[in-house]
Ligand SMILES: [Fe+2]
């Protein structure tokens with residue numbers, strides 16, 4: 115694997131959709147993704163990392179729900195497809211977390227976790243940005 119390109123992803127104001135809830139969740143997501151990666155690569159006790167994963171999944175689930183509410187409110191035309199993508203990502207996240215629960219050695223989980231984070235970051239920076247076009251214009 116070449117370097118840490120993924121972990122150079124940072125929140126940028128270009129990612130703001132104009133919804134304070136969803137924007138706050140996206141901003142937090144970048145920090146959580148980097149922190150989860152750091153935790154997996156650290157020698158923290160497994161219970162801490164498992165607890166961390168549980169919080170990550172819970173945050174992701176409530177973010178997806180809030181984002182789907184937003185898409186519904188603004189009449190986003192591809193809501194059904196986007197929701198399916200959320201379900202797919204959530205299932206994949208739960209799979210990786212189950213792997214972490216079951217693992218004897220957390221280093222074994224790093225590759226799967228990296229690939230997952232890449233997919234999640236890609237979702238935020240590409241798929242979620244499509245919502246922006248449909249956000250109501252804000253008056254200055
Ligand atoms: Fe999102």
Ligand SMILES: [Fe+2]
Pocket residue numbers: 181196200237241242
């Ligand atoms: Fe999304």
